[in-house]
Amino acid sequence: MSHLSLLETAFTPWPSLAGGVLIGLASVMLMLTLGRIMGVTGVLAGVLTPQAHPDIGWRLALLAGMISAPLAVLAVTGQMPVVQVPVSMPMLLVGGVVVGVGVTLGSGCTSGHGVCGMARLSRRSFAATLTFMITTGVTVFILRHGLGG
């Protein structure tokens, strides 16, 4: 990997906790209003295959809200959220395809399995979350420390 992978990031327990609480609140509110799991994989898949998911309006509204969040943060704080990408474009594309295939076969990602599923004490989601946390950690280790890095 390139020198970019050596980006330092500061430990931010409070913003991260506040962000986590907002993610949790949004998940609870979606269940309270529409009775739906806040799983980004499922919401996105529903938009991408509308013939199988006719109820597309709420999914589009949810995605629109998510995508407009950085502008809301900019409006309130005067700064865009920090996005540092220490990954080359080819690796981003490879990673993107692998993520897309993986979350589709695994029926969920960090939000659906990792937050909502675990909060429902779903064994399936615990198994999924444990699995992807391990393979993510192993992949990062190999890329950063295993290949002459």
Place this chain on the structure above:
Amino acid sequence: MRLLSTYLIGLIFGTGIAISGMANPAKVLNFFDVAGRWDPSLIFVMGGAVVVTFLGYRIVLRRPAPLIDPAFHLPDNPRIDARLLGGSALFGVGWGIAGFCPGGALPALGTGRIEVVAFVAAMIAGIYLAKGLLSLSGARAARLLRRET
């Protein structure tokens, strides 16, 4: 009403993602780089989100139905199978390569960064690829899936 409330829920979710650091691949990859530049912040994201969702679901799911939908839509598949674990394992590999998960990437789209656009486009291609694989008939799909995972 339904669309507006869902839009606001998406906005809250995306804001949580943005301030938590989940939309920042450098932070995500450093979280998994325990042997290197470890940044434990994301424990607080996951912890905050899961605790709030767990408590909120306990209250909300006592209701007979959600507020603006006739029924709760809860996954009821209990099976922990090769597809779940293989897909989740793949997802982790992709997450470790790119540093974006679906819930991190979609809010990050709002920053307009070309890297995020590229990742999301590749992820969508991966979702269609996996859906294509899954829609292949019986034995052939199983065979392809085994090769894929």
